[in-house]
Amino acid sequence: MQTTSPSSPSRLTASRALARHGSRALFLVLMLGVSQMALAYAGENLLNYGANFILAPLGLFAVVILLAGSAFNSQLTKLAVYAAVITVILFTIIKAAPALMTAMSS
Numbered sequence: 001m002q003t004t005s006p007s008s009p010s011r012l013t014a015s016r017a018l019a020r021h022g023s024r025a026l027f028l029v030l031m032l033g034v035s036q037m038a039l040a041y042a043g044e045n046l047l048n049y050g051a052n053f054i055l056a057p058l059g060l061f062a063v064v065i066l067l068a069g070s071a072f073n074s075q076l077t078k079l080a081v082y083a084a085v086i087t088v089i090l091f092t093i094i095k096a097a098p099a100l101m102t103a104m105s106s
Contacts, residue, residue: 051094059087
């Protein structure tokens with residue numbers, strides 16, 4: 001015995017229609033919102049976030065390890081210096097990326 005109500009197919013159709021119209025509205029809102037941002041390249045916000053909140057703290061942490069490790073182990077100091085130098089290079093490249101992208105597109 002099936003215990004489905006006669007209105008189940010109409011509810012399913014209505015929910016599909018609502019999902020379809022909702023997805024279209026969401027797409028329109030996203031396209032209008034994204035088109036107002038003038039970025040030099042795709043992913044610029046993500047790279048800026050990564051530089052400010054991931055790379056910079058890692059670089060500071062490497063300097064702290066350098067200072068603390070220099071008293072105990074020279075090998076640890078050498079690795080911390082390498083990490084700090086790599087972090088500074090990546091941070092500089094990411095911060096200069098909009099100017100580089102503009103220069104390459106010209």
